Amino acid sequence: MIDSDPQLIDALEVLDLVEATMPDLRCAMRSLWPGVHVRAGGPRTNLLEQRCAALAERIAAAETDLAQGKAVTSSSETVAHPNEHAVDGLASTSWSTTDGATTAWIQIDLGSVHWISHVKLHWGVYYARVWTWDIAVTPGDWETSRMGGATAPMQKEEFDCLDRARYVRLSLADPPGLARFSMVEIELWGEPA
Numbered sequence: 001m002i003d004s005d006p007q008l009i010d011a012l013e014v015l016d017l018v019e020a021t022m023p024d025l026r027c028a029m030r031s032l033w034p035g036v037h038v039r040a041g042g043p044r045t046n047l048l049e050q051r052c053a054a055l056a057e058r059i060a061a062a063e064t065d066l067a068q069g070k071a072v073t074s075s076s077e078t079v080a081h082p083n084e085h086a087v088d089g090l091a092s093t094s095w096s097t098t099d100g101a102t103t104a105w106i107q108i109d110l111g112s113v114h115w116i117s118h119v120k121l122h123w124g125v126y127y128a129r130v131w132t133w134d135i136a137v138t139p140g141d142w143e144t145s146r147m148g149g150a151t152a153p154m155q156k157e158e159f160d161c162l163d164r165a166r167y168v169r170l171s172l173a174d175p176p177g178l179a180r181f182s183m184v185e186i187e188l189w190g191e192p193a
């Protein structure tokens with residue numbers, strides 16, 4: 001009988017705990033979500049599936065693009081493509097470095113500590129074949145969360161994480177052509193910690 005499956009009853013109790021302690025566990029739950037496995041059939045399984053689906057919807061609805069409109073600094077910017085264009089929510093604008101540097105960085109201050117569950121990088125024409133994503137709770141307390149590399153102009157990259165941070169910094173290196181970098185938008189999805 002599925003109704004008496006102790007593992008399933010445990011899962012329902014865990015779900016009760018997650019719901020009771022939201023929002024602290026929202027980010028953790030989202031991270032665990034792909035691993036949730038429920039046996040098919042049976043009234044209690046259906047109940048668990050329904051509650052998990054409802055919880056996932058609540059988690060997604062609670063998240064916003066934390067980066068939009070936040071304070072942003074960089075190694076260099078141009079008059080036509082200032083730092084703010086990387087976090088203005090517009091696909092029609094972009095931040096660009098000045099020419100001549102084969103490395104660069106752009107940093108966002110969220111104003112307070114947040115949970116970040118996933119990141120979207122929308123590259124401009126001038127991308128980095130090597131990038132590093134660093135996070136910090138306090139100034140200077142940098143920790144590398146992710147490394148990667150873009151492979152084409154205007155590429156959109158997205159990755160999941162479970163980061164708790166106030167400051168984030170994207171360091172760029174190895175441009176394929178001109179010594180220049182550009183980003184259309186950096187999106188940080190999550191919620192206050």
Ligand SMILES: [Ca+2]
Pocket residue numbers: 085086087088089090091092093094095184185
């Ligand atoms: Ca933009």
